[in-house]
Amino acid sequence: MLWRAGLTAALVCAIGLLPWLAHTDPALTVLKARSAERTPAPETLRAIRDQLGLGDGPLHLLAQWLGGLLHGDAGRSWVSDTEVLPAVAQALGASLLLMAGAVVVAVLTATAVCARTLRLGARRRLGARGPGGTGSAVLAALPEFLVASVLASVIGVQLEWLPALGWYGPQWMILPALALGLPAGAVLGRMLDDLLPAAFAEPWALAAAARGVPPKSVARQALRRCVPGLLPNLGLFVVGLTGGSVAVEQIFDIPGLGRLTLRASLAQDLPVLQSGTLALVALAALVALLARLGVRRLIGPALRDGALHSLHRPTPPAPRVVSLVYLLLLAAVIAFGLPRDPLALDTTARLQTPSAAHPFGTDALGRDVLARIAHGALTTLGTALAVSAAALLTGVLLGLLPRLSGPLVDTVNAVPPMLAALLVTGIAGSGPWTPALAVAVVAWSPLATHTASLLRQERATLHLTATRALGAGPWYLLRHELLPAVLPPVVRHALLRLPGIALSLAALGFLGLGAQPPSPEWGLLLAENQPYVERAPWAVLAPAAALALLGALAVTAAGGARLPRRRRTPTPPPAKPGPAQPPATPGQPHPARPVALTTPTDTA
Structure with a gap:
């Protein structure tokens, strides 16, 4: 405290x-x-x-x-000269209502992503590893403001199915909740899909299959087994959706807390800015407390008594053909676009449709979109890889110290990304590396939370208790047992967030905190061409497709992320078979047949 x-x-x-x-x-x-x-x-x-x-x-x-x-x-606003607390309370209420709808959409999306794994795992037909498609990775790679723009223009304006502007009732909440919940649900679904195969391979699940327990019951218990590892990250999503949905609130004209905080930071309205940030910090502390209580409610006794089974299971490498196809497509786009000039202006060719001369069309200034995507990939991908590696290293190191990193993660996650960028710019100054530093300041927090959550469950496993009882020291347990179980899923999580980091870097440049136009970074392309999405959708869809292709490549490459196998000493040959085992007496169960069905909590 x-x-x-x-x-x-x-x-x-x-x-x-x-x-x-x-x-x-x-x-x-x-x-x-x-x-x-x-x-x-x-x-x-x-x-x-x-x-x-x-x-x-x-x-x-x-x-x-x-x-x-x-x-x-809390004082009076320096700009509007009104009381701060009523304005912050009203904005917080709108953000909490929007967050609740987004969480519902995210949970449904995550369930849909894991539906095939749940169905096959419950029927014992999962195979060597969980089936994970790239559709969820593409959805997770799409920026929220692009999803919001498409939903607002297509469903709200053209089809007129739902209102697309304002905040007057439940109907106005559907489209922004979809824009926020779909990418977040895709990320959570991928993380859950990564844990489910190991849960279905635990002894209690094998016993359930042998006893003929209905597959739906087994699937529910598998979800109960895996959800505690995701509750802390779900808490991070909740706080991030409340204070970080600035772009969605701007597009749909929602008077939320993120929009209020951003406007106050740009206008340097300190009373409003400090009160809004303090409300987000209090919300982050409350959500973290609820997440801890939820974990304790689901598998608390097993964590206390060390009665869990490890969710880590060595996975074979993902099929390299799919990753190679995505890599070749991305390389082809870059190779064909590099010889073109990304800054050449042609006012007579503004917003032209894709053709032989311009395969991806032109933007509002007549510049070739393919050339801008190719040249922007060099800086965007290089910086994003460097920031992702730094965030992964920092997240793993701090995740190994949960008492130190827990409150730090809650505080960092409560700061909206744009406000964090303004703070970093004020301290370090504006420059080419300012966006990278600003994104790296907040990008490590979900990875540290994931590491700490997996580490806590792995420390409560039966095999670790047995290894410790045999005399293994802390460093041996960390190197040979804990890190091999924690690092692979965290690395896959980091790769899944790579497209989002690339977009955040370019978005900060568009706000004037880094690279300036006419830089061809991908986030700048999306932001610059967004006003023309109805007249020239190719100008937005082309960079969005490149970003989605990067997400698909990242998730397929992450499918086989694992540590190298350790060399094991040769095992002695099996002993000769002894005398045959006597048959079971009447009324006694057969030794090979499981006689009890218990979940980890029941075992504890």
């Missing part, structure tokens, strides 16, 4: 110092937010400083805000 309180205080103080860290005049920023046409005369700026108390320094402002907060007063 002290560690969590210290992190929250440090975050609030950093936000309070944001205008001074950014080396900008807060009075000038507030004046532009109030009235962009007003001339910033010295006397006007002086009056704003006197009104807001900026002359007393940031520490005085922070102490004044904290003092008022203890009495239930």
Whole structure:
């Protein structure tokens, strides 16, 4: 609790110092937010400083805000001069309602992704490894704002099935909930699909199949066995959907907390920004507590008594033919586009359809889309790979120390990505590596949570207890038992997030925190061509297809991620068979036949 309180205080103080860290005049920023046409005369700026108390320094402002907060007063907005708490409470209510709908969509999507594995595993026809298609990876790679734009333009505008703008009732919640829940559900479904085959191979599942237990009951118990490993990541998704859905809230005009926080950060409206961030931190702490209680409710006794079986099972490498096909397609796009000029303008060829001269069409300035995709792949993919590797290493190292990383993950995850980028820019300055540093600051948190969750369950397994009883030390257990069980699924998780990291890097550049137009980064292509999605859908679909192709390549390459096999000492030859076993006496069960069906919790 002290560690969590210290992190929250440090975050609030950093936000309070944001205008001074950014080396900008807060009075000038507030004046532009109030009235962009007003001339910033010295006397006007002086009056704003006197009104807001900026002359007393940031520490005085922070102490004044904290003092008022203890009495239930978060101050007044510097821009609108209204009470902060009612505005933050209203925005939080809208975000929580949207988050609830998105979670329902995410759970249904994850169930659909795992449906085939559940059906085949319950009937003992799963084979050597769980069947995982690339459709979920493509869906997980699509950016939320692109899904929101397609849903709003097609279903809301063209078909007029659902309202696409505003926030007036349950009908207005369906499309934004789909835009947020579909990619999140695809990621959760892939992670769950990675754990299910090992759950169906546990002794209790084998005993259930031998006793003729209905497959639906076995599937429910397998879900119960695997869900505790995903509850912490589900909590991260919940907080991320509440504060990080800025683009979706902008597209559908939803007065949510993420949109309010972003506007306050751009306008340097410190009372609103600090109150909104504090609400997100409190929500993150509450969700983390509920996730821990859920894990304790599902498999708490087994964790306490060390009665679990390991969910780690060595998997054969994924079929290399599919990965090779995706790699060749992506390489072909890059090879055919590199000889073209990505910056050549042709105003007479604006928004042209795909043709022999322009296989992917042209954008609003007449530039070749294929050339921009190919040249943008060099910087986007290289930086994304470097950030993913750094996030993986940091997440694994911090995940091995859950008492240290748990509160840190909750605090970092509560900060919206754009606000984290502004904080990093204010501290480190703007430059070509600023987006990479900003994304790396928050990209490690889901990997650390995944590592800590798997490590906690692996430490409570029967084979680890037996190995420890035989005299194995902590370093031997970590190297030979824990890391081989934890690293492969975490590496697959990191590869699954690679397309999202590539998009986040380019999106920060579009906001002016890194690479600037006319840079051909993929996120910039999506953002620049989004207003023309109805007139020229190819200008958006082409970079989105490249991003989806990257996601498909990442998930197929991750299918066989595993540690190299250790050399084992040769085992002695089997002993000669002894005398035949006497038959069972009447009324006694046969030794080879399972006589009890227990789940991990019942065993504990």
